[in-house]
Every structure is written in C-alpha cells, then in structure tokens.
Amino acid sequence: MNMQDEIEGLAILVRDLRKHRGLTLDELASRINRSVGFVSQVERGLSRPTVADLTAISETLNVPTTYFYNVSKPRAVDWVTRPDERRTLYYAAGITDVLVSPKLNGGFSMLDSHLAPGASSGEGHLTDSAEQGGFVLEGELTLWLDGAEQAVTLGPNDSFQLPPHSHFRYANLSAQATRVLWVYR
Known part of the structure; x- marks a missing residue:
C-alpha cells in the first residue's frame, strides 16, 4: 500500500467505527475538542490527525489506538512481519x-x-x-x-x-x- 491508501484506510476505519458506535460527527468532534470540519476531513482522508487526535478518537470510541492499524496485509508467516x-x-x-x-x-x-x-x-x-x-x-x-x-x-x-x-x-x-x-x- 502507498501512503494515500494508508490514509484512506484510516479514514474508513474512523468513519465506520464512529457510525457503529452511534455518534454523529458533531458528537465525536465535541468529545475530542476538535471541529466538525476537521473530523469530517479525517473521515474523508483529506486531513491527517495528530497522535493526540487519534488517541482521543480511540479513547472516545472505546478501542485501543492499535485498532487503527487493523488493515491486514498478506504475510508469508503469521508470526513474522517484513x-x-x-x-x-x-x-x-x-x-x-x-x-x-x-x-x-x-x-x-x-x-x-x-x-x-x-x-x-x-x-x-x-x-x-x-x-x-x-x-x-x-x-x-x-x-x-x-x-x-x-x-x-x-x-x-x-x-x-x-x-x-x-x-x-x-x-x-x-x-x-x-x-x-x-x-x-
């Protein structure tokens, strides 16, 4: 995957999890002290969050920050990464x-x-x-x-x-x- 694919993958994970948790853009933005526009841009892959932003998002949506790495890539051996x-x-x-x-x-x-x-x-x-x-x-x-x-x-x-x-x-x-x-x- 290239950088843009990774950014779009993160955008999808944030958007889908927010919707699954039943939060509006406004509710998520309010809970992480960011603007609705910023959250919307993150969810569309137009802006990148800071580490603090993604940590706040993960805490608000009740998942570990590592959840956002959960796009699998094919591996030859499942206990080794290259x-x-x-x-x-x-x-x-x-x-x-x-x-x-x-x-x-x-x-x-x-x-x-x-x-x-x-x-x-x-x-x-x-x-x-x-x-x-x-x-x-x-x-x-x-x-x-x-x-x-x-x-x-x-x-x-x-x-x-x-x-x-x-x-x-x-x-x-x-x-x-x-x-x-x-x-x-």
Whole structure:
C-alpha cells in the first residue's frame, strides 16, 4: 500500500467505527475538542490527525489506538512481519508510525515511530489506557509527563516506561530525525 491508501484506510476505519458506535460527527468532534470540519476531513482522508487526535478518537470510541492499524496485509508467516508487510499511519505534525507487531491480539504491540525534526504528538497531553514504553533508536525524544517538574530528553539507547492512563506528550525538538521503538501493552 502507498501512503494515500494508508490514509484512506484510516479514514474508513474512523468513519465506520464512529457510525457503529452511534455518534454523529458533531458528537465525536465535541468529545475530542476538535471541529466538525476537521473530523469530517479525517473521515474523508483529506486531513491527517495528530497522535493526540487519534488517541482521543480511540479513547472516545472505546478501542485501543492499535485498532487503527487493523488493515491486514498478506504475510508469508503469521508470526513474522517484513518491511513490505507492515501497516503505516501517517500523522500530522511529522510523525509516522509503522506497526511492526505481527499480531494485534497478543499481549503487546510494537511501533517503529519516526519523528521528523520539530515533530510532536500535538499540543495537549495524551492519555491512553495502555501501559507503554519506548526505546530511542536514533535522534532525541523529549517527553513531558503530567505532574513531572520538567521535560526529559532521551537519546539513542535511552528507554522509558509509562503506566496506563498517564498524561504525557512528546516531540523531537532536535534538527535530526528520531526513531523510537514504542511498545504498548
């Protein structure tokens, strides 16, 4: 799949799940503090949500964020993924997440997150019901954890672990690309 196919796949998943949950565009927009126009554009594949937007959508629609990776690609071995078999989400604000886990119904999921220079998860703090952690492969990742006195910047080979329902945000404040292996449980 190419980038536009991936964006359209996400649009269909958001729209269909919203309708299945019996919410109007206005109700979803209100619950995630975004405009109806923005949600409509996401559902038509015209706008990409930020990480914060998609996390808010998943929490509002009562599914894990990994639900939106649920478009299957053919694989030769069901417990292995190769680069051309992976599902990718292209977010606004310079973040691309590649689902590297072979299955979504296991005890955890793994993402290869790519953050362009200046990329961020969005203005507001994220809150996710999943426990999650990460390992910085390249570049720098700055994390803001609600209640922490200051941001923490991690470099290559640094890792972090956040409990479920943490309020946090993250960004690449450096001039080089960042890659993080992100794990959700």
